[in-house]
Amino acid sequence: MSLLLQALRRPGTVRDLSLSAWDRLLREVHAHRLGGRLSCLLERHGVEADCPALVGHDLDAQRCFARYKQSQVRLELRKLNKALAPVGVPMLLLKGAAYALADLEVARGRDFADVDIMVPRTQLETAETALERGGWLSETRDRYDQRYYRRWMHELPPLHHRTRLLEVDVHHALLPLTGRVRPDPELLWAASRPLPDSPYRVLCPEDMLLHSAAQLFQDGEIAGDLSGLLDLHQLMQELGDEAGFWDRLLPRAEQLELGRPLYYALRYCRRLLDTPVPNEVMRAAEAFAPGQLNGRLMDLLVPRVLEPRYPTRRPAHISAWLLYLRSHWLRMPPGLLALHLLRKGLRRGSH
Amino acid sequence: MLTYRVGPFSVRLRTPLHDLIQLVRWCYGTNVDAEPRDLALFNVAVEKGSLSRRLFAPQAVFRTDSETPFQPFPRDHAFALLEWGLNWCIATRAHQYLMLHSAALERDGHALILPAIPGSGKSTLAAALALSGWRLLSDEFGLLDWKTGLLQPVPRAIPLKNDSIEIIRRFSPQADLGPVFPRTRKGDVAHLRPDKQALSRDMETVRPAWIVFPRYRAGSSVRLTPLPRHLAFVRLSQNAFNYRLIGVAGFAAVEHVVDTCSCWSAEYGGLDSILSALDRLPSPAP
Structure with a gap:
């Protein structure tokens, strides 16, 4: 098993690592950009003093970097709120932004690629106009890309403010409009909660986990996204402590049509990170399991692409490619998918 | 492969370019292979460029484990490339x-x-x-x-x-x-x-x-x-x-x-x- 996976499963085990094992671990950590998170985990388990000095300093440094990214996220959210509040558009924080502002354990040391917020579909245009006026620009000018997002996706084309670097994704739904499953955004808004002392809302705990699962196993390409799996693992550990969480989770998954990704999340978190999922929940989630063939294929592919291999072992290219095709298959009906991939292929060829 | 220390950092360099290895030894003398080779902070490689460029205008490419931050340099400039590459490693990572x-x-x-x-x-x-x-x-x-x-x-x-x-x-x-x-x-x-x-x-x-x-x-x-x-x-x-x-x-x-x-x-x-x-x-x- 990869050393990084081992360290994430049981941080205490790093005590016994040899120098060359630390070397391998450090390279895996860096390739997956998990330095900040590992640093926080080691501290929480009281083993940060067991790192060789060189490793300890490096992990500290990555933590500084993560803290900085987090402060940028907070700043971006304040600016977004300043643009959206006057026109009456509420902001529902998603993913990392929500974890950070809700002060969840999972946000500690976490890196951010972008800021994700959701606005009500009916107010999407108002929001877009307000953001344009506030100085946010669309990152793509390509007409096909613009149409791709607007007609088929669940978010606007990525934005960024002209004076800042952070990407902002404005969602109006959780999953693509063309996808196999489309959880009703109304249900998410109705269950969402205001964040105390802030103008923002966040998803209720069950929806937060379900969104994270959908992100990785329904909409994502899975390969290399160990950070996504770690999100799920830590969310389950922390939210699972809330009274009634596990009882509400499965019915809610059914209601939002997210049973399948939840099943995968529970299964692979347990398998790869030894997440404490109650046995009866795991048993009940079997109802969402895929057919036998499909299930075996996923069992074969998913651990191969999630377990860190790069840079110390050869990456699992074929498994990653198959899961990439799967992610597109789930996003669009076959005819549209064929056209989209053809278009992307031609464009890549012409560059 | 050689390992060397620059202050608080350690570098593990893989390269097929013998001239480059000689220059690194010349420059960092006693700090080359001074550390245990087991643990290094920066794993870098300076490689020969693409096959087509090996015959005509040979190149050197600087890589870290997961990134190739620069365009290739002429092969003869490999040492300058390595030095700039390490600056990049330090600047993007040493936030302690x-x-x-x-x-x-x-x-x-x-x-x-x-x-x-x-x-x-x-x-x-x-x-x-x-x-x-x-x-x-x-x-x-x-x-x-x-x-x-x-x-x-x-x-x-x-x-x-x-x-x-x-x-x-x-x-x-x-x-x-x-x-x-x-x-x-x-x-x-x-x-x-x-x-x-x-x-x-x-x-x-x-x-x-x-x-x-x-x-x-x-x-x-x-x-x-x-x-x-x-x-x-x-x-x-x-x-x-x-x-x-x-x-x-x-x-x-x-x-x-x-x-x-x-x-x-x-x-x-x-x-x-x-x-x-x-x-x-x-x-x-x-």
Whole structure:
């Protein structure tokens, strides 16, 4: 098993690592950009003093970097709120932004690629106009890309403010409009909660986990996204402590049509990170399991692409490619998918 | 494969280029293979470029484990590429330090910080000081440990550009310069290797005593002017690579170093005069 996976499963085990094992671990950590998170985990388990000095300093440094990214996220959210509040558009924080502002354990040391917020579909245009006026620009000018997002996706084309670097994704739904499953955004808004002392809302705990699962196993390409799996693992550990969480989770998954990704999340978190999922929940989630063939294929592919291999072992290219095709298959009906991939292929060829 | 230490960092280099290995050994001498080879911070490779380019205009490519930050260089410039590559590694990763874009040298246990502004002649000045009895701490990165307020040495080859190469050759016959790499993206470059003392004492941290913002002006006579603290603060914070990134700690570190050092701006037109002016800087009260 990869050393990084081992360290994430049981941080205490790093005590016994040899120098060359630390070397391998450090390279895996860096390739997956998990330095900040590992640093926080080691501290929480009281083993940060067991790192060789060189490793300890490096992990500290990555933590500084993560803290900085987090402060940028907070700043971006304040600016977004300043643009959206006057026109009456509420902001529902998603993913990392929500974890950070809700002060969840999972946000500690976490890196951010972008800021994700959701606005009500009916107010999407108002929001877009307000953001344009506030100085946010669309990152793509390509007409096909613009149409791709607007007609088929669940978010606007990525934005960024002209004076800042952070990407902002404005969602109006959780999953693509063309996808196999489309959880009703109304249900998410109705269950969402205001964040105390802030103008923002966040998803209720069950929806937060379900969104994270959908992100990785329904909409994502899975390969290399160990950070996504770690999100799920830590969310389950922390939210699972809330009274009634596990009882509400499965019915809610059914209601939002997210049973399948939840099943995968529970299964692979347990398998790869030894997440404490109650046995009866795991048993009940079997109802969402895929057919036998499909299930075996996923069992074969998913651990191969999630377990860190790069840079110390050869990456699992074929498994990653198959899961990439799967992610597109789930996003669009076959005819549209064929056209989209053809278009992307031609464009890549012409560059 | 070889492993070497540059101050607090260790580098594991894989490369098929024998000339490059020789240059690294020449430059970092006793610090090559000094560490246990098991654990290194930066895993880098300098590889031959694509097959088609191996016959015609051969290239060198710098890679880390997960990134290829630069376009390929001509094969002959591999050492310059490696040095720039390591600068990139340090700048993007070593946030446990406030990284000043400064040269730093030591005399009698006190450190002098020379922040770089374009045209300051920082590298030339650092080379001249290192050849005049000062201990080279660093040419490119003033690594200020913001937990202790001490400067961490990171002795590296000093890249001299264009006219500076000849100036330093004339300045000291002892100057140990490597080969000249003509027409790199920064012009002609030759590296002055750090001396034995700089290399062997690279883990001895030093308390900063002077901050001097140098400016080279041809024909000008040397003039050191005391710099008010608030100006020194602004200039030094703007000079750091990761000042904003480390947040409050960065603010406190700059404030502390500015408060405890004597701060000057210096104008100079010749090496000899600025050197003697820097030698005369009053030592801080014990």
